[in-house]
Amino acid sequence: MPDLLTTLIADIQQPTTAPFAVLHRAEGPGVEILRGDIIDVDRLADIPLGTHDGPQVLALVPYRQITERGFVCHDDAAPLRCLLVRQSEVVDLDYALRLLPADDVPVTGGAFDIDDDTYAAMVDRVVAEEIGRGEGANFVIRRDFVAHTDTPAPRAALALLRRLLLGEPGAYWTFAVHAGEETMVGATPERHVSVADGQVMMNPISGTYRHPATGPDGPGLLEFLEDPKETEELFMVVDEELKMMSRVCDRGGQVLGPYLKQMSALTHTEYLLAGHTDRDVREVLRETMFAATVTGSPVENAARVIARHERVGRGYYSGMLALIGADPEGRQTLDAPILIRTVYLADGGAVRVPVGATLVRHSVPAHEVAETHAKAAGVLRALGLRPAVQAADAPDLAAYPGVAAALARRNESLAAFWLRPQQDRPVPALLGRDALIVDAEDTWTAMLAHLLRRLGMRVTVQRWDAPTCDADLVVAGPGPGDPRRLDDPRMARLRQIMTDRLAAGRPLLAVCLSHQILAGLLGLPLRPLAEPHQGTQRRIDLFGRDVRVGFYNTFTATMPEAPVAAELAGDPSTGEVYALRGPGFASVQCHLESLLSTDGVDILADLVPALLNSRAAAPTLVPRIS
Secondary structure, three states, X not given: OOOHHHHHHHHOOOOOOOOEEEEEEOOOOOEEEEEEEEEEEOOHHHOOOOOOOOOOEEEEEOHHHHHHHOOOXXXXXXXXXXXXXXXXXEEOHHHHHHHOOOOOOOEEEEEEOOOHHXXXXXXXXXXXXXXXXXXXXEEEEEEEEEEEEOOOHHHHHHHHHHHHHHHOOOOOEEEEEEEOOEEEEEEEOOEEEEEEOOEEEEOOEEEEEEOOOOXXXXXXXXXXXXXXXXXXXXXXXXXXXXXXXXXXXXXXOEEEEEEEEEOOOEEEEEEEEEEEOOOOHHHHHHHOOOOOOXXXXXXXXXXXXXXXXXXXXXXXXXXXXXXXXXXXXXOEEEEEEEOOOEEEEOOOOEEEEEEEEEEOOOOOHHHHHHHHHHHHHHHHHHOOOOOOOOHHHOOOHHHOOOHHHHHHHOOOOOOHHHHOOOOOOOOHHHOOOEEEEEEOOOOHHHHHHHHHHHOOOEEEEEEOOOOOOOOOEEEEOOOOOOOOOOOOHHHHHHHHHHHHHHHOOOOEEEEOHHHHHHHHHOOOOEEEOOOOOOOEEEEEEEOOXXXXXXXXXXXXXXXXXXXXXXXXXXXXXXOEEEEEEEOOEEEEOOEOOOOOOOOHHHHHHHHHHHXXXXXXXXXXXXXXXX
16 A cells, blocks of 8 residues: 555646645654645634544644734734644655655746835834834834746645755754645744643744855854844844743743754754643644744734734734644644745745844844845745755854854853743742732733742733732833823823822832833933834943843933932933832833843842832822823
């Protein structure tokens, strides 16, 4: 009886081809061939679960599922499609390469739908209008390479798969999926999330060393590793995915790495995040939609920015493939890569390769344009649209002298709390005390909650527009936007929460955006920074304490001309105010919960007990923000 791969090769010669998936996973058993039936479901919770003795399920999760979290998008009706696996087989790579079609996939046309000059102008606009106005730290805006082929989609997918298996050996998943009218083939470098035996792994990848035409070399890599822009870009996405880990893992997420991810045309830097969960894997998928590396941060506002700057829906780009099953003990398993570096093949012959660059405060438009070309290069080579590269001849960049030391230096100033297994650090004064954290549309609140729980508090997180409950401590959280906006309902609500709390003489801690709003209420002027501090680590004097902390702000409170009812910590040379404190209240501009805050948990362990023990008295508030 012929094996499944042989049967599949014969099947693609027919006018119609039944659904299939061929997967080569970095942590898989070999080349997996999956055949089965297709169903569409509405929500991630509706995905059928496999069992050890029953079928696995391969879900194609489109970007539009982000609406399950209440976030906005262009709704292109891309289905949440599931391949219910009825037959499966594993073969070794050499055998698969012998059977997969080696023929060309002739392609005509071929150009980006947004030309280089227009994309460069988009980069400038996003940096100025979004990051420059406090909407977030980084954003990923895509463009699509489009072409046409007359090769039927299933056959084209398997032929391209063979080329990618040979040309992109560093991929996390190399795959071809044909599911009705949805056909895709790719070599994605990035695990979004996996679950095995309750262990959750995420894999933020960011920072891109574009290999020169002569091939990658050690000096070029070392120059890349010392580039502050590339370093900050990676730290930003690690922080964003730590927010997700703190939501789905009771004990947060340990940061492992950094490592190199070497591909054929480029090399990335990456970390692994590890934690433990008891949640259903479908809930893990929902709570982690979608990676900051393909959206931005904070993710909720990044979705709005994407909708403002991209003209149409994303389809499956930046979504996930999700292979769901169970281990021999019946525990759920999940392996979900991000859908990037992927070719989409339509029945009519349309070929589409979406790609995006991560835009940060000091993005250079020409460099971001070049990054989109480099990211598309691997799959465009498979299509015959770029010169071939002999991946086997590339040097192992991780072994180059100095690289290991350069990577290790990345961690020298990071928070040890996140670099080691999470441990409780109970503070006697906080045991059994209640904290309410107000989420202002940035899930830094999940990391704050995690830290406060480790210190012994009972913590509740609620959205800014929910009724405020009483608690021993209220933490008014961070969020995007301009704190001076009097017409913004979110800003107005945060002002009201803090005004009421201060009037009641009850302990209040304000963070980042809420620090700025509180400063305005106390009479301090607010202004935009000449250059945003999004994703920067700075050494500051925090009430006489020399600390290194992470900043994610575009606006700042500044030193007032007249005395105010608070003690200030700030920079006399720039006028920036980093922190405020008074009887029963305190605020910080920095993120003590960030990976970038070296001693953040220690600062919090001192700050909160002092705040709870201080004698509260309502300070004098000005009627509006200065």
